[in-house]
Amino acid sequence: MDLRDTPEEAAFRAELRAWLEENLPDNLQGHRGGAARFEGPEMRAWSRALYDAGYAGLTWPKEYGGGGAPYTHQAIFLEEMARAEAPPHIGVIGLGMAGPTIMAHGTEEQKSRHLAPTLSAEEIWCQGFSEPGAGSDLAGVRTSARIDDGHFVVDGQKVWSSFAHIADWCLLLTRNDPDSTRHAGLTYLIVDMHSPGVEVRPLRQITGEAEFNEIFFTGVEVPAENVLGEVGGGWQVAMTTLLHERGTLGFALQAVLEVQIKKLVGLARDRGADPLQRDRVAQEWIELQALRFTNARALSQLVKTGIPGPEGSVAKLVWSEANQRVTKLALELLGPDAPLADANAPYGGYWQHQQLRSRGNTIEAGTSEILRNIIAERVLGLPRSR
């Protein structure tokens, strides 16, 4: 056990810190988050800069444009990005889900076609899993993909699809066999969002912004080679995506919370906090350290044995609930100013926005109830509830 950086890790950290100091544009530092930041050209430029410097896809193989670096570098990268309050790469879904899924199940052509453009922010991804009738119970997916004359024809509706309004490609879970039910008969497709018959309708959410969307597919033709994995084997591929959505996010989530706690402490200093509020600030700081070292334990286990420890399964659950408490505590510290919004609110409405956005954290990427089921059943070995 040695919690310090190795000399090699320390060198990587120092180099990265210097790079961030030099290259992070002022107007992107400490952005309040949300959909708006993805709209201008500066986020693509920033993502491109990360890519050119070799920081996008650090752990991906070099042949696909990645860095070929160990997971520890990725953890350091996220820590330093948080420290500098730098926004993430615009390819949240591309880097977090599309890339890992394509690497695990894709053909050689799919890998060379998609991985590098994803890292360089030339191609943005969205995830088309949820439907009006299939949320937590994802095996209820009904969007159909008929095989017709050497291609798929897709019809159906997806919902809550984040970034679909700016996406070039979609990870689409469909049903190829109309007579099938549940996990069988599903096919995982890579769909060009610019194809005829794809219609995206933004959905305004609790924050007032439209970050997620409905997607309607009407007779959309998808080339046969765009299937990921086997026809009828979509469920296994989808599980890889979900594993990465919930799993490798650990350090990214911790980095988000790190920024949040830093700001919370600053807020409590600026505005003053009563003894009960001070207790809660300390509690949240402690939970952040707990999350941080839990991720570190899971990472060390992964590096040593190739298998992530079960500790990692708690990261998303812990983070989402912590982020909700932290942002609510911030509103409390704002006192009578809490109801103000946007430009009229202190700090440009940062906390008001963050607090509302945090309510989605326990719903997106698997609700807290579903994640508790997973811990109970897969980690603790309790009987399956469904």
Next chain:
Amino acid sequence: MDFTFTPEQEDLREQARAFLAEHPQASWRELADLGWTGVSISEEDGGAGLSFLEEAVLFEELGRALHHGPYFSTIALALPALPDDLRSEVAAGETRWTLALGPLVTDLDTADRIAMVGGDGIYELEGADRELLQTSDETRPLGVLRGGEPGLRLSDSGVLEEIRRRALAALALEACGVARRALEYALEYVTTREQFGKTIGVYQAISHPLADSYMRLELARSLSLWAAWCVAEDDEQAPVAAAAAKAYAAEAAVGVCEAAIQAHGGIGFTWEHELHRLYKRALWIESFLASGTRLRADIAATLLDGASTSGSSASPVPVSVTEGG
């Protein structure tokens, strides 16, 4: 960065768990024969020359077994104050110590010698009468001392900071052991007990609190192992890490025991089942030295007023002063 135990440390844990399962109330002599009393004592003084990390493994396992003996008092509280010749007696299993930090003193039923804080030093207390008090946790007695005189000077009182860090970390680790055992009991029970024609673990009102218990235990362990490493390395974060670990782990252990008792129904409420003993130890840990509220007040002072946690001069927390949003 490497946050895993070495194979030797893993072996020590396995050995300790197996031994304590058979002999939860092993004698001091038996612990000494296993080499546990001299883990961090230098080889010249008859110890193993290892670190607090190996002791950490033992604190966790002794907590899990609800071991009744002065290991905590001797190794976590007294050891840093002892000069070399007395340390070698501890390593050899000849002397058990406790340290009087306040009016209520631990392990007076088993300790051979008593250290006390007086002015600028730590001394041996000689000629005092001991009175054991009734406590709900029978495995970790408390008592009071009457009369007596400071005798042999053991060390400078500067060592109290180190004692506090070791003690807080040790208590956090014990709490993790206690919580793990309670969770294991609950998992065993809810996977076998049936009601309404189903194994009760299928009901989410049962399974979700246990999932939360697992989560809290893992977080508590991460903090406790961080604290253990900081103590072992004399890292500048040791004071705040130990405070954070004790604050979180003690409350987590209390909560996990409560969830386990509830999941057991009537059986969880009996004297016969071991759960109440685990629960009482968890409550004991929560109250000893400093409660979670007290420790968080210290941490808040470090974060918000720039004070140092428990007298350390290190500034553990990088925070930006200007950024409130």
